[in-house]
Amino acid sequence: MKPRETVTSSQMAFLAIAFSIGSSIVYIPSPLEQAAGNAAWLSLAASFGFGLLVLSCVLYLNRTHPGQSMVECCRSLLGPAPAAVAAVFLIAMLFFALPAIVAGIGDFQTSIVMKETPDYVFNSFSFLAVVLTVRAGILVMARMFLLLVVVMLLFSFTVILLALPLYRPEYLLPLLPGGMKPLLHGTFIASGFPFGEIALFTMLMPYAANSESAKLNRRLYAAYSATGVTLLLSAVCSTMTFGPAAGEVQFALFRISYEIQIGELFQRMEAIIGIALILGSYMKACLFLFILNRTAVELLRLRDDKALLFPLSFVCLLLSLTMFRNPADFNHQVYVIWPFIVLSTGCTLVFLLSALAWLSRRTRSFPNGRSENAP
């Protein structure tokens, strides 16, 4: 069997940033501001905390089952039949998420940049780039995404900094005008999209180099924290710029860049942030297709791990063109159904596997049920 490619802990950290920020930097402030109002940034902070818990479980599983993906962990902890059921649910999740990401790219392009061009043009070219990238392998993706993540973050922070004259901190108050429920609603949305999605990162952990396991945990926590800070800043800046109207503004960072006017030199910055937003979605789509392919290969125990890439992409492309009837349907599925799917399937599975792994280690440590100090 061909040796599996491995990536360094730094490369895994950048993959984690691409995975977590991904398409969420395009969308995230707006639905949270609709749900939680001025408390959107608080919802993000709370859901980031939840995401850290999920990441801890992912890293714990990697420690107790080194080199094993989620499907392999399910097989060893739950048995082959429950593992197959879990893998089917994961595949269904990914068959929803991947087309949604690419549909988002198409939606962004057709609503902002090229309004007369049909969706299938953008979706087809996006999937072509994604499938060719995934075919090149995880190592090529890791090396490439390192640079793309830097570009994405640099452009995003540049826009956030240049928009300083637009910010009105008074728009952050009042903090909880509707009480706790809007905050919880925003937390629910953000816990599913994007923070809870880190549960799927267990499928990429087998590619982390064993020699760097000591640094891996630290670097992944740092990467995830960078994601949290970036999205938090994005939410705060969006609220400070648009105030009560923040929830009605689609693609908040893009709209902020549109408003930047510093002398005659810094204006019409939206092209720069547009690049950053598409890069994030592209990287996340690549990682999701890789995970989808990996899950299918492990479920079906295939020998050729690239055989299904093109048909999977074909199905996902057509899903992206048929899944969402209109923008309201997109919003309903992405901000109501998808967070629930992530929490009830992805995160619950990771928590369950972590609990079983912990119990199994405890049972191995004390096989006769006696305590350590018993005579």
Add this chain to the structure above:
Amino acid sequence: MQENFIVASALLVAVLAADGRRLKRLPRKEKWCYAVLGLAGLYMALLFVSQAPWPNLPDLLHAVYGGPAERLTQYLKASG
């Protein structure tokens, strides 16, 4: 409909052209999986071309997750 038919056909031809040589060398299990995905792709292509309101993946996910997700969202949206 015509436009969608041309697009779907072009995509299908592109996938088969890209994987044509590889398909002949695939082991049997991979061929079967490829065929199943191909059937799913053909169904999706039919949906795309005809724009018919036939069952799709979101309907399946809605059947499983929709009820609890919407109830939870309604509860969180209710003013309190």
